[in-house]
Amino acid sequence: MDRRTRILAALAALMVGAVLAAAVMLSIRYERSERQEAVLRATEDAVAAIRARMADTERRLGLLAAELQRSDAAQHFARMAHELLAEENALLRVEWRDDSGALLHGAGAPAPRPKLDSSLRGKLGFEAMLALRSAIEFDRPLYSRPYYVSFGDSSGFEVTELAVPVEGSANEALVAVYSMPLLIDGTLPASLLRSHQVYLTETDGTFVARSSVRLHGAGIYTASVPLELPGMSLQLRTNSAQGSPKLIPNLLTALLIAVTLGLLASGALLWRDSRLRARAERELRDQHAFRKAMEDSLFTGLRARDLDGRITYVNPAFCRMTGYTAEELVGRAPPMPYWLPDLVQDGRPRLDRMRGSDAMRLGYETEFVRRDGERFPVLIFEAPLIDERGRQTGWMGSILDVSEQRRVETLARVQQEKLQVNARMALLGEVASALSHELNQPLAAIASYATAGENLLAAGRPGESEDPAQPTRAGDGGSVGALRTALSRIRDQSERAGQVIRSVQAFMRRRHVDRAPIRFDALLASIEPLIQLQARRSACTLNWRADPDTIVLGDRTMLEQVMLNLTRNAIEAMEQSKADRRVLEVEARREPPGGGAVAVEVRDRGAGVAPEVAPQLFSAFVTTKPEGLGIGLSLCRSVIEAHGGRLRYLPREGGGAVFRFELPAAEARS
Structure with missing residues (x-):
């Protein structure tokens, strides 16, 4: 055995010894703690038992005290007192006294309890007298402080x-x-009295009484619990006869604990491994179920293909889109059944380009054909599929059916064309009104001059007589007739032009507004795509808000044209502003809240309007744009005034402009 192995073995032995020593110490400490807690719990239970027993006696005395106004009070007191003394073995005597301490009636406890006769109870001591008078004064039960009573044989308690x-x-x-002493012996369980030294003391430690079992505690496990009663505070103290825990039983316990812990550790490791494996499997199942549910809930079609173009996966949305089942599509190689016949030749070159695109993402638009033969446009985004080794194994395509988007765009385009036609008609009316105002005066002057010329001719100037019998001078007849004819035609044509212009004016005055209830939030929502289109071109952000109670009576088309003109002007005004300031704000609200007017504001962060231009801003042919005609704001003002409202311009704090108009709310108008 080499040195390293010996060191490791010694360390292992030391660790085992340390574990056993620690187990023994912990076992001894635990046993000591358990014994101490047991003594404390037993003492608390003993105090609770004493308190409950004395509370029951107190209750029964209260019932007796409530019945002493009857005619046979003395006999009733004697009967009930003897019953109470017979049942409560800690009581020595029950008495009926007045506030001076005089004994009215009394009953003593039966043998073998000590007897307190009249000689011992003739006069109450200080503590008893204090408790008696305090109970009468405060009208509540009270206990006296414990005091010593001695008997003739030099004994007492x-x-x-x-x-x-x-x-x-x-x-x-x-x-x-x-x-x-009888209270302790008669109330506490015998098991506690046989294994503990039990005694009562006052709060300052003065000894009061102890049990009749003359047992001395070991002084290791002690407890002290307060016994609080009305007028009296004591401490119930217990001292267990048990000594310190023994070493040998605890050593065997420690060995058993060590073996058990080893088995538990092994079982815990096995359980942990099984739990980790079960959790990994559950997470895998949950992840698979989550992805499956997510893929099934998508409206976007998903299609996976390998590098040869063969389909390896389709989701339910793609199947609903094309009308084919997953079984019919998975494993299918090009050409695909949902390809258009005239686009089949484009599919293969696209596959070749995808193979050589170095795993770049591709996006393109094409058309598919459903199983029932219906053609529909789609937008396809292809992304590479990469395996765990970083190699591309195919392509994942996201297919969007854009037929509904195309339909919405077509409707928007038609709506825009209608709005443009209405705008042109309104513009034509404004131009006609402006031209009539500008041309009426010159035409009136022409008519006046023509009438004056005729009057001059009719005044009888030489050679200008209208009498055909009167001869004219040579050389003058032809010129005078031509002058008369020209002047007459000037008057006729001037009157005709004036009549045409007056007819146009009359037509413009007779035009009416088709009024219907209009919710401004719905109106803004319907033209939001058109505003967004203009805003995106100028890199502007649109923020609009309309309260649901902003309802007016008016012509929807005219009001839409007003909003489009105002928002277009605001967007064009911000084209030279910084990107973070290009925010178009549109707000419609009731003013005051719940009131009779609907206020609409269009706010921008452009350059604003010069002070010298602001007074004529709504006049026809007044514009701040080089290519403008100056008709838009005049048209907007006319439409708003035709609806009973007012359009005005306000400079915006921090730069920009605010165009605001108020219209009567539908409730107010009705």
Whole structure:
């Protein structure tokens, strides 16, 4: 045996010896602790028993004190007192006294209990008298401090007296005399008295009484528990006769414990190994079930293929998408049944490109055909499948059916076209209104000048008479007639143009708004895709909020056009701002909350509006954009005013602009 082995063996022996020594010490300490706790529990149980027994006596005396107003009170007291003395062997005497201590009636305990005759009870001591008067004064049961009573043969013991006031009397009480040694012997279990030294002391340690069993404790396991009673505080002390734990039994116990611990350690290791294995299997099953449930709940189709393009896995979403079962698809090699016939030739070159793409992720859009022959667009993302050794074994494809997205985009495009048509019609009306305002005055002037020319001709100037019989001068007849004809035509055409413009104005004044209840949160939600499209182009973020009670009566198309114009202006105003400030905020709320108006605000973080431009901002043909016509805000103002509202501009704190309009709420209008 080499030196290293001997050292290891010595260390193992030392460790075993240390373990055994530690086991013996722990066993002794544990046994000592258990014995001490047993003594304490026994003492607490003894105190509880004494307290319960004295409480029962107190209750019975209280019942007797409540019945002493009857006519046969003396006989009733004697009968009940003797019954109580017969049942409670710790009582020596029950008395009926007044507040001066005078004895009215009394009953003594039967033999063999010590007898306290009238000579010993003729006059109460200080402690008993104090308890009697305090019980009467405070109208509650009270105990006296224990005091010593001696007999003629030079023997004696400690007693305590319980005073219970008589109900209905202000100066009388019942007094029960307890023997403290008899209280210990008659109340505590015999097993405790045979194995422990039991005695009562006052709180300062003054000895009061002990059990009649003259047993001396070993002084190793002791306990002291307070016995609190009304007017009296004592300590019940116990001293066990047991000595210190023996070494040999504990050594055998330690050996047994060591062997048991070794077996338990082996069993624990086996149990731990089985638990770890069972947990690993359970986690594997849970993970598999979780992934299966996740794959089954996806709306995205999943398809796995090997490097040759053969399908190795499909999820239920892909099967629902194509109409084929997993059994029909798994193991299938190209061409696939869901490929379009005219796109089959494109599938093989794509596979070749995927093999040579060095495991790069690919994304492309194509079309599939369902089992029933329906064609639908799909968006495919291919990612490489890598095994545990880092080698690519195939491709995992995520297939999205974008037919619904295409339908939504088509509807959005149609809606946008409708909105543009409505916008053009509204713009045409605004242009016509502006042109009518600008052209009415010149046309009126032309008409005035034409009328003045005719009046001049009719005034009888030379050569300008309208009488056909009157001759005209040579060279003047033709020119005068041509002048009259031209002036007449100027007047006619001016009146005709004015009539056309007045007709346009009348038509514009007669146009009406088709009013219906509109929820602004629903309106904003319907045009959100259009706003988002414009915002994404300008790298802006859209944040909008609308309370559900923002309901107005109006033309939905016109109000949508107003919101689109205002949001488009806000997005264009932020194109030169920093990226983190390009936030478009739209909010619709009741003002005041629950009130009769709906306030809508469109806020941006652009450059704002110059102070000199702000007063004319809503006028036609006034614009701050180089390519603008100045019609949009004028159109918005006209639409809002047609709905009974008001559109205005406010500068935004921190930079930017706020366009705000208020419309009457639907409830207020109704």
